[in-house]
Amino acid sequence: MYNPQIGGEQYLNDQLTIFKDYGWHFAFWDWRRGPGADWNIEKFGDTDNLHWKTVLSKFHAPPVPSMESPASYQITSRSPSFSWDSMTAFTLFDIEFTKVDGTSEDDFIISDINKSSYTFSENVFQDNRTYSWRIRSKNPGGLPENCSDWSEPRVFNVNESSSHITKHPVTEEYKLNQNYPNPFNPTTTIFYTIKENSRVKLAVYDMLGREVAGLVDASQFAGEHSAMFNASGLASGVYIYKLEAAPLNGKNGFTQIKKMILVK
Numbered sequence: 001m002y003n004p005q006i007g008g009e010q011y012l013n014d015q016l017t018i019f020k021d022y023g024w025h026f027a028f029w030d031w032r033r034g035p036g037a038d039w040n041i042e043k044f045g046d047t048d049n050l051h052w053k054t055v056l057s058k059f060h061a062p063p064v065p066s067m068e069s070p071a072s073y074q075i076t077s078r079s080p081s082f083s084w085d086s087m088t089a090f091t092l093f094d095i096e097f098t099k100v101d102g103t104s105e106d107d108f109i110i111s112d113i114n115k116s117s118y119t120f121s122e123n124v125f126q127d128n129r130t131y132s133w134r135i136r137s138k139n140p141g142g143l144p145e146n147c148s149d150w151s152e153p154r155v156f157n158v159n160e161s162s163s164h165i166t167k168h169p170v171t172e173e174y175k176l177n178q179n180y181p182n183p184f185n186p187t188t189t190i191f192y193t194i195k196e197n198s199r200v201k202l203a204v205y206d207m208l209g210r211e212v213a214g215l216v217d218a219s220q221f222a223g224e225h226s227a228m229f230n231a232s233g234l235a236s237g238v239y240i241y242k243l244e245a246a247p248l249n250g251k252n253g254f255t256q257i258k259k260m261i262l263v264k
Helices: 008-021 047-056 160-164
Strands: 067-069 074-076 081-084 092-099 108-113 117-119 130-138 154-158 187-194 198-205 211-220 223-230 237-247 254-262
Touching: 067 130, 081 130, 187 198, 187 237, 198 223, 211 223
Parallel strands: 074 154
Antiparallel strands: 067 081, 081 117, 092 108, 092 130, 130 154, 187 223, 198 211, 198 237, 237 254
């Protein structure tokens, strides 16, 4: 209010108390009285909407936003986009990011986002790592009670190649196929199938159980995959290759081994 009449401030506070009792968190105000300023609460009535923010500071916080993308356990690039449901024109949002198995120094917050999406313009996440994100909404009053609770966190997995991958067809099983050719010299290809988006490890071992080559250690989409093995630095003999797949949705994992023969 500018130059309010006697009792005007009390009248406004009484109204706001009623609104808050009803659980409202947002309202439009547009009061005018001729060309003068003795009654004036306007949406764009002053610098940086200061009076409007003062009104909003007296309301309940907005609801917790509903997260849209990325979905839980989705594989993203190192510069992903995030989106959630929009609310009102004056609602602001904060996003918090946490590296799974990281330290508190890896956590960071993007504050005061004024739209229902955010896209990173550069690579800020590490490849082949798992992160979580959560979001809250707030009225721009600047007080702690103007913020909603944080949403439940969602986990996403970073794989730089995901921005160039076409998702594989849905498959009904995990499977480790026989390498081809077999016997081989010195290269061969290993084919395997992933039932669900998974953290995948594919490695080759000698007959004493020592790892001689790590072929895959990354999050991968469900579908058919392959990896080439070059054994030019190894001696002839029988080797074992092992596939381990841990679904990103927390379901039981899959492990299978097969033998192959290197003949030089």
